[in-house]
Amino acid sequence: MGARGPKSKNELSLIDNSTTQIQQRIAPPADLTKNEQSIFQDLVNQLPASWFNKTHISMMCQYCRHVSTSQMIAYQLQQLTAQQLLNEEGLTRFDKLSKMQERETRAITTLMRSMRLTHQATYDHKTSHTAKHAAGQAIDKKPWE
Numbered sequence: 001m002g003a004r005g006p007k008s009k010n011e012l013s014l015i016d017n018s019t020t021q022i023q024q025r026i027a028p029p030a031d032l033t034k035n036e037q038s039i040f041q042d043l044v045n046q047l048p049a050s051w052f053n054k055t056h057i058s059m060m061c062q063y064c065r066h067v068s069t070s071q072m073i074a075y076q077l078q079q080l081t082a083q084q085l086l087n088e089e090g091l092t093r094f095d096k097l098s099k100m101q102e103r104e105t106r107a108i109t110t111l112m113r114s115m116r117l118t119h120q121a122t123y124d125h126k127t128s129h130t131a132k133h134a135a136g137q138a139i140d141k142k143p144w145e
Helices: 035-044 052-079 088-114 123-142
Strands: none
Touching: 035 052, 052 088
8 A cells, every 4th residue: 555645746746857857958059150159049949959969960050051141142132222233233243142042042941851840841741631621611611601
């Protein structure tokens, strides 16, 4: 038979505190710029602590570098005015920046797929069928029904 009387907090606890381990999140490497470190922190904090481990750091750093570079290019594109696009020099600059932006976007997308960060990688096919089915019913239903 067990002990008599009310149970203690430890006995009532659903979590076994003796075996619980807290997993530390990966810190951004020191060689990243401040902006890249911020992107790194955002990436790590958006997912469960167990999602990334030390083997992912180099890929995560490259992702952060590409995102940071993409932001710089986007800023440069925003600075171009319609008047600047009327001359050859402005148009050439716009074309170069657009091509650079496209390369960065492709690199970011590739890295996101590799790290399984896209919607497709995190979407459950079972629940997607239900969501599509429910959406279809909402569309097919007439407003007066």
